[in-house]
Each structure stands twice: as C-alpha cells, then as structure tokens.
Amino acid sequence: MKTTYLKYTRSLLFAILFLMSCVGDDDYEVPDTTVKEPVIEGTIIGIDAVIGSYNQTGETITFQDTNNVMVGYVISNDEGGNFYKEL
Numbered sequence: 001m002k003t004t005y006l007k008y009t010r011s012l013l014f015a016i017l018f019l020m021s022c023v024g025d026d027d028y029e030v031p032d033t034t035v036k037e038p039v040i041e042g043t044i045i046g047i048d049a050v051i052g053s054y055n056q057t058g059e060t061i062t063f064q065d066t067n068n069v070m071v072g073y074v075i076s077n078d079e080g081g082n083f084y085k086e087l
Contacts, residue, residue: 042067 045068054061063070 040069040071042069045070047072 047070050061050070
C-alpha cells in the first residue's frame with residue numbers, strides 16, 4: 001500500500017512538472033546571432049612584438065597602467081590532454 005501511494009505521488013508530481021514546463025504561447029523568437037565586433041581602445045600590439053620585447057629585456061611584460069592591447073588567436077586541440085584553466 002505504501003509503495004503504491006509513493007508511485008502515485010511521484011507520477012502526479014512528474015505530470016505536474018511536465019505540464020508546468022510547457023510554453024504557454026507559441027511565441028518562439030529566433031535568438032540574435034549577430035556578431036558584434038569589440039571596440040578596442042589603445043595601441044594594438046602583436047604577439048611577435050611582445051615576444052621580441054621579452055627576449056630583449058628578459059623581464060615579465062605587463063599591460064597594467066598602459067594603453068596597450070595584445071591581440072592574437074589561440075589555437076588548440078584536446079588530443080594532448082585536458083586544457084582546463086590552461087589557456
């Protein structure tokens with residue numbers, strides 16, 4: 001008797017959740033997928049220039065308190081392992 005009551009309660013709860021999760025109207029909007037280019041303010045420096053500057057000075061390069069921005073592409077694959085918090 002107790003298991004029948006639990007099955008009935010679970011079924012009723014599932015049915016209520018199923019019916020409440022449906023969309024009430026048929027207003028399905030297409031999401032906005034336009035790509036907005038970022039507005040970069042400052043001097044754009046390439047990766048090669050940063051590496052060259054590091055090779056000349058040998059010091060750690062920071063962009064704090066400057067108007068410099070480094071732009072580049074990160075290309076990777078997961079064949080070598082997990083990149084979590086690596087890139």
